Amino acid sequence: MGWRKGEGSLISTVTTVTTVTATFAVGTALGILATVLLISLLAAKEVVMADPRRAFRFLGKSLDVGIAPLLLAFMLTVAVKILEILA
Numbered sequence: 001m002g003w004r005k006g007e008g009s010l011i012s013t014v015t016t017v018t019t020v021t022a023t024f025a026v027g028t029a030l031g032i033l034a035t036v037l038l039i040s041l042l043a044a045k046e047v048v049m050a051d052p053r054r055a056f057r058f059l060g061k062s063l064d065v066g067i068a069p070l071l072l073a074f075m076l077t078v079a080v081k082i083l084e085i086l087a
Helices: 007-049 054-062 064-086
Strands: none
Touching: 007 054, 007 064, 054 064
16 A cells, blocks of 8 residues: 555644644643642742741742742733633
8 A cells, every 4th residue: 555645644634633632731731730839839928928927928028939930820821711712
């Protein structure tokens, strides 16, 4: 059985669809992980900032370093999900 004209395009289409599906699955998993980590860091910051000791307040302010990029990732994830619904 030799290659006929057009047979390669079906394989290419299946490969492309599989790659796109796998990419979306990884993106969704990373979005969920980032959201859980963001919630955990925000909760930790609230608990730490409630303590009046100076060392804990410093730790609470230091958590902002991790919260800021995760908040941006969360906003991007929400924006992409909204665009998926509207498209």
